[in-house]
Amino acid sequence: MKVPPEDRFSEVAGDYARFRPSYPKMLLDWIALTAGLKRGSFVADVGCGTGIATRLWAERGFSVVGVDPNERMLAAARGQGGAEYRRGDACATGLPDASQDMVSVAQAFHWFELDKAVAEFARVLKPEGRCCAFWNLRAREPLQLAYERVLGAHCTDWEEHPRGRQTISAILAHARTFAASEAQFTSSQPMDREAFFGRVRSASYVAHGLKEPDAFWDAVDKLFDEFEKDGMIQFVYDSVAVLWKIR
Numbered sequence: 001m002k003v004p005p006e007d008r009f010s011e012v013a014g015d016y017a018r019f020r021p022s023y024p025k026m027l028l029d030w031i032a033l034t035a036g037l038k039r040g041s042f043v044a045d046v047g048c049g050t051g052i053a054t055r056l057w058a059e060r061g062f063s064v065v066g067v068d069p070n071e072r073m074l075a076a077a078r079g080q081g082g083a084e085y086r087r088g089d090a091c092a093t094g095l096p097d098a099s100q101d102m103v104s105v106a107q108a109f110h111w112f113e114l115d116k117a118v119a120e121f122a123r124v125l126k127p128e129g130r131c132c133a134f135w136n137l138r139a140r141e142p143l144q145l146a147y148e149r150v151l152g153a154h155c156t157d158w159e160e161h162p163r164g165r166q167t168i169s170a171i172l173a174h175a176r177t178f179a180a181s182e183a184q185f186t187s188s189q190p191m192d193r194e195a196f197f198g199r200v201r202s203a204s205y206v207a208h209g210l211k212e213p214d215a216f217w218d219a220v221d222k223l224f225d226e227f228e229k230d231g232m233i234q235f236v237y238d239s240v241a242v243l244w245k246i247r
Helices: 010-019 025-035 052-059 071-080 114-124 142-154 164-173 193-201 204-208 213-227
Strands: 042-046 063-068 084-087 100-106 125-138 177-191 233-246
Touching: 010 071, 010 193, 010 204, 025 100, 025 125, 025 177, 025 233, 042 052, 042 114, 052 063, 052 100, 063 071, 071 084, 100 114, 114 125, 114 233, 125 142, 125 164, 142 213, 142 233, 164 177, 164 233, 177 193, 193 204, 193 213
Parallel strands: 042 063, 042 100, 063 084, 100 125
Antiparallel strands: 125 233, 177 233
8 A cells, every 4th residue: 555645754754864964055055045035034844854954944044934744754853943843735834825935845846746736835925935946866876876776676666756857847847837947066975884774764665665675675785885985885966956936
């Protein structure tokens, strides 16, 4: 039985909070500057999960609320503080009409129903408000490619969900999208063995779709051994973003 998107990360909230990467400063700089945000601007971080991006926006002096449908993820976010968090989803945030200068979505827009999310974001945004969506996407480097081969061999729903670039294309093609801009930056995540295993566990397709768990974790262990240097490996990310207005 398929697990609905809002419940897919319930079992991995702790690993998600500890082992998922942050986002590059240059990416947030670009979004804030291009969107014309100022200290005190109102930002809704929808699909906030454990609050990784929510806290980054709050650290910049914005008035931020993180919104997520998953109580375990919200509990992890609240445990780290830094912002206000509330339960809601992309189709029903619970936020007031015309209240936000920006709706931000980090690593989550591919889970949304596009038309319904766009309608909800249009409702909560101020007239000149903008939406942004961004992802850390694994760069096409030997370690990441080898890792994806492991995922493809062992995870039943690895290829079922659209990724960031496909979702950006869908956003840009949407009838209500205008004044769109795109950007890409490079970031990296060094990991020791514990962090690498935690990062792997934080993926929903690992939590819910392993064919043979023992064989999968054996392959992950061998992958670390193959690519480690001085006890560390490094994921390199293409951090991609799109910023747009809604008609």
